[in-house]
Amino acid sequence: MADRRALFALDGTVYLDGNSLGALPEAVPGRIADVIRREWGELRIRSWDESGWWTAPERIGDLIAPLVGAAPGQIVVGDSTSVNVFKAVVGAIRLARAGTDGNPAGTARDELLVDASTFPTDGYIAASAARMTGCEIRAVLPRDVPQALGPRTAAVLLNHVDYRGGRLHDLPSLTRAVRAAGAYTVWDLCHSAGALPVGLDAHGVDLAVGCTYKYLNGGPGSPAYLYVRRDLQPLFDSPLPGWTGHAEPFGMHRGYTPGEGALRGRVGTPEILSALALEEALTVWDGVAIEEVRAKSLALTDFFLECVARYVPEGRVEVMTPAAHHERGSQIALRCADAEPVMAGLIARGVVGDFRAPDTLRFGFTPLYLSFAETERAARVLGEVLAARP
């Protein structure tokens, strides 16, 4: 995988913040220059057809699909993660109420379970979805979901990898448990897609969302995506039925008839510059198997933990990320007194991670462009920064 490093714009810093904003793939500047100058500047409106702008959301979705274990035709790119969480959660609740899953007679599906440890926006948006669909929302830690499920559960919104501590949740078994209860899963893949195998199709996930600017390197605020399992698509009832998801968008019909397939998740006109930067960024994955990425990710994080144990003065940090591989994403979080100034010290010395309030140092490991030598340097500098502080 070392050959991939040359595909990115890198410098002397050790960039351990690729789980927040991935590094720039070298192919992007040229592609976007052409999109702006020729496709927009010269072809102008013709580019919606001739340059493939109109179909970009589905086309780019199909590029993401193999990285998350999805067959083509189930992922559409566009809008932010928050907006996609809204589509997916409302869609899941409506699927549960469509009542094809043998709900005990007379029981309403009026409860939404949300990962209590979630990145906040998922919780905020889920609360709005619950309010607008007449559901009660309940915050539950992923491990407690199986016991919390019941005949009232409509949908469950879960994170594949926890954004703070880096814990990897058990997607296969949680998905099975939710399904057994007649409810629908929405998985947020922001911190797992591009770092480890997800297996959406294999594990029977119902809906999923994710961002593309972390391990997928799509650029600042690049559009998110929505996965709707193929057999659920005909029933997927979006709360944001915009014209670009219409069966005949240029028919200018007054009534909404949803299109077929993944494009049913589309809403308005896609932000083309951001979308095509993402498309170009995804070329770095050509010929890479996500299993290889996972193997290197685990090797890097194992090695980082070893180096931290070796270099960091006793008692100065506490490892928050699980040691067990099956519970670890692709980041290491360390609890540390004075985490904020410590991170500032690291950044000043060319090791870029991030600080999460109140006391967390986060280090993201992006196997495509990160080396073992950089990993060692990061831990060493952390040890030095801590040693220099009383």
Add this chain to the structure above:
Amino acid sequence: MADRRALFALDGTVYLDGNSLGALPEAVPGRIADVIRREWGELRIRSWDESGWWTAPERIGDLIAPLVGAAPGQIVVGDSTSVNVFKAVVGAIRLARAGTDGNPAGTARDELLVDASTFPTDGYIAASAARMTGCEIRAVLPRDVPQALGPRTAAVLLNHVDYRGGRLHDLPSLTRAVRAAGAYTVWDLCHSAGALPVGLDAHGVDLAVGCTYKYLNGGPGSPAYLYVRRDLQPLFDSPLPGWTGHAEPFGMHRGYTPGEGALRGRVGTPEILSALALEEALTVWDGVAIEEVRAKSLALTDFFLECVARYVPEGRVEVMTPAAHHERGSQIALRCADAEPVMAGLIARGVVGDFRAPDTLRFGFTPLYLSFAETERAARVLGEVLAARP
């Protein structure tokens, strides 16, 4: 205004589709190259602060504000028009129900009026907003709105300029009528912003949305915007309360506390490349008064109508756009048999307008970069294309 033409990438074609996708401002390629190479590629995550990415939605909103007659702090850029219609319509219904406007006791605000001639996505999204808030939706032509208003009316979604025929609706008097009924207006400015004065503040508009890729030249799918009048902002209750609109977005709080001002309309992470292309595109307006733009727009469309009368064989087209200036936007729509092949013939001869099913030729007039000579040529070529067809 002729000096503005040099700020755009133009060629030998007569581009009358700037009401669909504005021409490329020359400043954009350089800015975006720098955003990608330096801000993303070198500064990476630091750019959220150091390059002003985080505050771009409000900052760019304030650049649009003078063009639509809004004081600063009331417009935020981000998401598509469709998504903003959802925020605005649900927000308006909730404002009506907050009950500060003297609604007769015991009457529910459960009706949503929607422009019957609207661009379809507004109708689709409004229907979803109505469904999710327990409202009934009713399609009404703008001129019939005053009679349709009643004690049940919660909100009214209207277009400032009709996308098909180019009719300009009477924003001041309709806004007054809606307010008098205790309901709230949502104006869609897609086809007026950047072409004529809107006067949001002056006329007491409640909420407004618009796209930025037409007369504002922001590029393909550039982000839309949301206006919420300042005094309504503390009560604005978004159905999409994403983390970037939180009072303390990096506090990672579990509960949602909306921020103050326009940023309350924000949802997820903004698509930065598309947003900053728009920001740069807006520099073409420096020192331009929208009243000047309107004067030239009317002169251009008057002149086009004269030329059409002179060049086009009798009876071959019917002007759909109103003749009266106070009812005319900045486009001319002509009804024409065989409109589709006629437009293809025009495009083949370097005059680019667009076809709208089933029988409409649309010509958009963008005063910043369109000349009278080009206007004459467009009508002349139309006459020739029609004369050459039986």
